[in-house]
Amino acid sequence: MRNRGRQYSDAELIARIKEDSDGLDLLYRQHQRYCLSYLNSLHNHDEMQDIFHDAVLAFYEKISKDEAFVLRCSIQTYLCAVCRNMLRERLRKENRFINFEDEFEHDNIIDVLEPIESENSPKMKAMHKALSLMKETGGKCYEILLRYFYLKQRMDRIAYEMDYTNSDNAKNQKARCQRRLKILTSNVLFS
């Protein structure tokens, strides 16, 4: 976090992101200035920072969730391309249609941060609160749900990395955590 001066290679950054959560902080800080400059060179928009946040998250979700994803350019190029796609998307929503004339060619990258279905539904908000409680109070539930549903890890890997004796134990624990999430969500929804 404090090592602002050091520049990490793409491979190092990806390894750090997969290894621990600080990796994404490093990536964010390393590419923030360049990507924001690039975005501002395309267009003046109030939400550049937000667009960059989304671009970093899009990259994060790709490398952590999508096993088929292969990065065919530098992280910087990828982030700029996603920033550009998302800026275009936002302007389109505002009924503003812009042709960018930048000299970076990212046309083969079409990724954006995917919108989530029924994001603002009461149930989704209650689940959000329930997950927050789960994470706050500690325990392994949040982590096991994250690994299984978000990172799509296999049970044997979860068992190994979370120190369960075997994958059946991890599976039982996951089922208990799912029930716990359901109860917490119910309580939040109707409290």
Next chain:
Amino acid sequence: MKLIDKEIAQIIENNLFSDSKQKFINFFGPEQYQSLLHEIYLYSVLKNDENVLRSLLGKANYIIENFDTKNVINRILKDLAKLYFSGFTSSDIMQLVKAGNKRFDLELKALRELDFQGNILESEPEEKAFKSDLVIEDDEIERALILFERQYWKNRFKKIDKEFGDGSKEKTRFKGMSASYEIEPMMAMEESMHSKSQKIDRYTRKSYNKSHGSMPPKSNKIKIIFIAVVLVVIAFLLWYFLSN
């Protein structure tokens, strides 16, 4: 390590409140002491794990030493075993106990509705009907987790921005440097308003691209002064030659 009932009883007798046994009996009375022993015994039989048992006893001792309200102690003790069945580790439970109960009311309320196997206990008819209606599909959990993680990271990025700056200097430096055009007339007007700054920006952009992110020139003041001086010199020379 699997234990037989006799061993469990022995461990309870040897460990529970070994230092504060009398204090506890005085506080609750012998009857409740026996009842508590029985409860812990039952938990241990269900779990049948020495480490869990020892840990439970440790927590029980800690609670007796640190809390002095009967209701609180009772409640926490009853919750302890359930916490184990819900994915908490020993240190998590200690943290929970230390933090007190207010913060975790909702969590504990939920846990009280589970039996020892983690199944949902029977509840009031209305609540029961609602709970059986609520179905959470796997893809909903996935979506909720994605949203939660996104929110978490965005908050974290905002913290980084606060700590190290958000790149707003870059915004100023490249302000108006739009290399884009818009089809809508409104935007065309906006663009023409920025035409002056665009000239400067094209220059800075060239410099920026060459050096891949190095600082562009700070201003064009020097350039303007130089042109003005040249014009004055030319005017002076013209005047001089024409007048002679």
